[in-house]
Every structure is written in structure tokens, then in C-alpha cells.
Amino acid sequence: MRFEYFQMIDRIVALDVEGRSVRSACTVPQQSTIFEGHFPTYPLMPGALLIECMAQTTGWLVMALNGFTAMPFLVGVKEAKFRTPVLPGDELEFEGKVLHEGSGFAVGACKGRRQGKSVCEAQITYRVMSFPNPEFRKSLIEWAERIEIPVKELIK
Amino acid sequence: MSATFDKVADIIAETCDIPRENIKPESHAINDLEIDSLDFLDIAFAIDKTFGIKLPLEQWTQEVNDGKATTDQYFVLKNLSEQIDQLIAAKGA
Numbered sequence: 040m041r042f043e044y045f046q047m048i049d050r051i052v053a054l055d056v057e058g059r060s061v062r063s064a065c066t067v068p069q070q071s072t073i074f075e076g077h078f079p080t081y082p083l084m085p086g087a088l089l090i091e092c093m094a095q096t097t098g099w100l101v102m103a104l105n106g107f108t109a110m111p112f113l114v115g116v117k118e119a120k121f122r123t124p125v126l127p128g129d130e131l132e133f134e135g136k137v138l139h140e141g142s143g144f145a146v147g148a149c150k151g152r153r154q155g156k157s158v159c160e161a162q163i164t165y166r167v168m169s170f171p172n173p174e175f176r177k178s179l180i181e182w183a184e185r186i187e188i189p190v191k192e193l194i195k
Numbered sequence: 196m197s198a199t200f201d202k203v204a205d206i207i208a209e210t211c212d213i214p215r216e217n218i219k220p221e222s223h224a225i226n227d228l229e230i231d232s233l234d235f236l237d238i239a240f241a242i243d244k245t246f247g248i249k250l251p252l253e254q255w256t257q258e259v260n261d262g263k264a265t266t267d268q269y270f271v272l273k274n275l276s277e278q279i280d281q282l283i284a285a286k287g288a
Contacts, residue, residue, distance in 0.1 A: 114233055141243055142252040144236045164236055 040065040040092075042073055047092040050187045052132070054103055059137040061100040063186075065092065067129045074127060084125035089151060089159045090116055097135030097147035097163055099188060104137060105167065106195025107180055111145055115164030123158050131158065143167055199246075199283075200276040206241045207272075210234065220273035225266060248282040 040047055049065040067084050074082030094113045101111040125131065135149040145167050151159040170176035183190050200220055207224070208215040211234050224230045230238065239250050258264035268274055 114236065139240055139243060140249075141236070141239055142249055142254070143256070144239065144252070146240050164240070166236070 040068055042068060042071050042088070045091065046182070047088065047095050048099070048133075048186055051099060054100065054188060056103055056193070059100065059104065061096060061103070061135045063092075063096040063099070063133045063135070065131050065133075067125060067127055067131065069127045071127075082127050084127075084129070086119070086121045086159070089121060089125060090119055090161060090163075092131065092133055093135065093149035093151060093159065093161050094163050094165075096133040097137065097149045098165060099183065099186075100135050100137055101140075101145045101147065101165055101167060102179070102183070103188065103193050104140065106193055107176065107183070107190065108195050109167045110170050110175075110179065111165035111167050113163065114144075114166045117162040117164070119159070119161040121159045123153075123156070125153065125158055129153050138162075140167075197273075197276055197280070199279050200272060202245060203242065203272060203276055203279065206238055206245065210237045210241060218272065220271075220276070222272050223267065224270040224272065224275070226270075242279065246279055246283055248279065248286060250279075250282070 040049060047065060048063045050063065051061060052064050053062040073085065077083060077085050098111045131151055131153055133149055133151045135147055137145055137147045139146045143166065145165045147163045149161060149163060150157060180190055204215060204218040207213060207218055207228065207230070211230055213228055218228065222228050224235065239252055243249055255264065255269045259266055269278060
């Protein structure tokens with residue numbers, strides 16, 4: 040997890056295109072300027088960043104399903120819940136599903152767990168649009184490869 | 196009015212918190228009911244799920260942008276309901 044680059048997911052653990060599901064893993068950094076403010080002497084992973092973890096996890100699945108032809112942009116979050124504090128050094132796993140692929144949008148659901156215990160969940164809506172430019176798409180594909188998504192098998 | 200319209204109106208009422216009695220077949224989703232594009236995604240999601248179809252929103256948007264169609268054709272609710280009926284019929288064909 041690299042807060043400073045907003046790269047929340049360390050790796051994709053499992054990706055099932057047919058089953059429209061994905062699992063990701065990441066480790067909350069021990070140190071970050073974010074924890075200096077959130078909160079002094081009591082560092083907690085902000086809930087807003089847990090939403091981003093869920094949005095990225097399921098967002099990668101949306102891109103895998105469309106063969107990296109279009110980009111899912113986060114436009115809505117519903118029923119977000121944060122069940123227990125997440126702390127520096129915690130190892131998290133997220134499980135995402137695509138509930139629906141509409142025309143120009145997708146709806147997913149994601150849950151986060153620590154050592155098997157639920158820490159957060161949300162339903163997430165994406166507007167799925169063309170990449171703004173080829174360089175952006177290329178950078179996303181490189182990023183996907185870094186987190187161990189089998190891009191070559193998926194790309195269209 | 197058609198059963199399809201009734202379901203669509205119920206979806207809109209629930210999704211956008213609009214009084215059901217204000218939603219009429221002649222209502223334009225954008226101009227009259229002031230539903231924005233983001234709320235319409237929620238409506239499209241519910242319509243897709245309810246009717247087992249995929250509203251071709253991208254195609255409709257492109258047609259409107261290209262001047263080949265008007266928003267009335269797709270976003271006046273009686274017309275939207277007819278479009279839904281056609282998509283259901285095409286699915287079963």
C-alpha cells in the first residue's frame with residue numbers, strides 16, 4: 040500500500056473473470072504522514088482510504104472484465120460500513136464482485152477483512168468510460184502487471 | 196398505463212425520492228423530474244435488474260449527441276417504457 044501514490048492494493052491474489060470476483064491483499068504502512076494527523080498518538084487507517092481500497096479492488100475486476108478497454112471511475116458508494124479500527128501494519132484482504140455491468144457503468148460490492156474478520160464493506164458504482172489517452176491506459180496496464188494481474192490473458 | 200411504466204415509475208420514486216404521484220407517462224426524466232446523470236445510473240441499474248435487460252445508455256447518449264435522436268425519445272417515461280418493452284421482446288426473440 041503506497042498512500043503517497045494512492046496505490047492501495049499490493050497484489051491481486053485471485054481473479055475469476057467467469058465468476059466475476061476478485062481478491063486483493065495489502066499491508067497498511069507502519070509509517071505515513073497521514074497517521075500524524077489521523078490521529079496524533081493514535082494512528083488509524085481512515086475510512087475514506089478503506090473505501091478507496093474497495094473501489095480499487097473491484098475497479099481492477101471491472102477492467103479485467105472489459106479487457107482493459109475502458110476505465111471505471113468511482114461515482115458512487117452506498118452502504119459503506121467500517122466495523123473495526125484498522126491500524127498501521129495490518130494485513131488486509133479485500134473480496135470484490137461485479138454485481139452488474141451496464142451500458143457505461145458498473146456496480147460492484149466489496150468486503151475487507153483482517154485475519155478473516157470483516158473490517159469494512161460497501162456497494163460501489165463506477166462510470167465506465169474510454170481512457171482519456173493512450174498513455175493513461177498504458178500506465179494502468181503497467182500498474183496492473185505490477186500487482187500481478189494476468190494482463191496478457193485479459194487484454195483486448 | 197403499461198405495467199412497464201408502473202414499474203419504472205416505482206423505481207424512480209424509490210431511487211430518487213420523488214413522490215410517485217408526480218411521476219407521469221409524459222414526464223421527462225431530466226427536464227421535468229430533474230434526475231441527473233448520476234441518479235439515472237441507479238435507475239438504470241434497477242431497471243436492468245428488474246427487467247433482465249441492459250439499457251443501451253451509451254448508444255442513446257451518442258445518438259443524442261450526434262443529433263440523430265432527441266432526449267424525448269428515451270427520457271420521456273412513456274417512451275422509455277416502450278424502449279424497455281422492445282428490449283424485453285428482443286431478448287425473448
